[in-house]
Amino acid sequence: MSILRYDDAMSLRIALLGLLSVSGPASGYDLTKKFETSINYVWQAGHSQIYPELAKMAADGLITVEPEGPRGRKIYTITREGTDELHRWLVERVPTDPVRSEGALQAFLLPLLSAPEALDVLSRLTAAAETRLADLRALRATKLALHESDQWKIGYYALDLGIRHALTTIDWARHTAAEIDPGSA
Amino acid sequence: MSILRYDDAMSLRIALLGLLSVSGPASGYDLTKKFETSINYVWQAGHSQIYPELAKMAADGLITVEPEGPRGRKIYTITREGTDELHRWLVERVPTDPVRSEGALQAFLLPLLSAPEALDVLSRLTAAAETRLADLRALRATKLALHESDQWKIGYYALDLGIRHALTTIDWARHTAAEIDPGSA
DNA sequence: CCATCCATGTAACATGTTACATGATTAG
DNA sequence: CTAATCATGTAACATGTTACATGGATGG
Known part of the structure; x- marks a missing residue:
């Protein structure tokens, strides 16, 4: 399916899938907040990185979107495929972690x-x-x-x-x- | 002089200035090797990142270039300005070090x-x-x-x-x- | 009504990785 | 002569940061 040009770390995806998996459906805004307050000490991302990534993830079938009003709020839910991908990454991925400090x-x-x-x-x-x-x-x-x-x-x-x-x-x-x-x- | 658009970490510059400062004049090739064998455990960079950066640093007066034959070898030497910049960074820079592991x-x-x-x-x-x-x-x-x-x-x-x-x-x-x-x- | 928070998005730029491309020199 | 090493560079792409831009809803 996916042609992985890198070894493809895609940690941002994993972090988002992890948050959606743990706390259930959420909007990009919610996830941005959760980045700040919870996963922040292992991975960082701002909304300008999160919104486009969520769109790509939805296109790839890892999550689904539902518009929920009345503000332009969109609720993302993890799919079975998303859960599988998350699980596979956790179990199989050998972390690279190059030090750059x-x-x-x-x-x-x-x-x-x-x-x-x-x-x-x-x-x-x-x-x-x-x-x-x-x-x-x-x-x-x-x-x-x-x-x-x-x-x-x-x-x-x-x-x-x-x-x-x-x-x-x-x-x-x-x-x-x-x-x-x-x-x- | 320089308009720093970010807080401007420019650690690659610093790493290169550090290596040039410690071991004297060297080529991009030499510096790429030294990255692999010495500074590697705190910062990484490949030749495709190092060559363009050296060109920019020369343009900014932090280092000088001298072609040295017979292969296309170019020798870079740190200038007074370069030494000053390195020293200033070491003494003043507050490291950001966001964890992304x-x-x-x-x-x-x-x-x-x-x-x-x-x-x-x-x-x-x-x-x-x-x-x-x-x-x-x-x-x-x-x-x-x-x-x-x-x-x-x-x-x-x-x-x-x-x-x-x-x-x-x-x-x-x-x-x-x-x-x-x-x-x- | 007006400031603050909710909520989404794009643009421009910096940095980092992989792959492509070329050619000189040296050692066997 | 030919493979390895020296030596430089560019292109394409992924990732990450900052700034710009817009508008709805809520509380005082």
Whole structure:
């Protein structure tokens, strides 16, 4: 059926199918909101990317559309084909995950800086990781508090992974700072 | 001077300036190789992206070009302006680093799978992290062994960060597997 | 009535991947 | 001579970001 020109990651599709699968029919607007508030910490997309993708997915039979008034609201529902595709991706897809991180790039080039400059950069990286850590923990707390009708586990493991990675980054920064300037420990 | 339409990450530029700054004048071909073998674990780019970018950077005065025979080889050298720009980016740039990870997406949607399927996915994620860990450790070993004339520290901290992140992922996967199936621990 | 939110879409541009295309030089 | 490596580039396409554009409904 589909001629996959790339190895074809199509993660945006998967993310949308996942959200539709978990929380039932929704509009592009709803899905955009859910991107911001839930799947956001593993994948991002704005409405300008989501709307055209939903149209393509409908054309491919993964979802169906129903106009629902009175504003131009359109409700998308996942089809059997969509569920199958989602399941297949989860079970079969070998993630590529190429690292492309500005923070890691700064870490890479850190020795080009003087010790004080490098320590500044490290404290900035630490601050960013701490902010992220706080965000993820807050999210987990609300998630656990009002655990959404049995589906609360969706996103939970990824949240845990994100928290661990943030902690690791903070740890690395402290260790590296101590290595650069033994006096700052 | 430059009208930055985005917040303008231009990490490819920075990576190229970094490599030119560290190892001196080089051709696009050389830089493509160095991407594969050194900066690769924090940023990736193929020659089809590198050649046009070098042309733009030369036009912007960040580097100079000299044709050097006998093959069509062109040697690029970083200018004072280029060094300044690199330094400014390292010291001032607040990294964005939006997470966009297929692996994290699989983790997010893991509860959509049955326990055996989820465990399969986790072992695949573990295997990937272990491969990466081995690669990074091998790189660090060779780096430490022949530490390139005092410049050996370039990339070292990022390598350490990558290793820690891989270990964290492995840890998370073991923990999550135990949570899904207490019998597998 | 007017600001805010709901709701959808397109256009322009930046970035990244794969494939296509060409030719020089060197090692066996 | 011929295969591998050196060396450069372009084209087509996928993906992602920002900005532009429009209009309906609701609350104060």
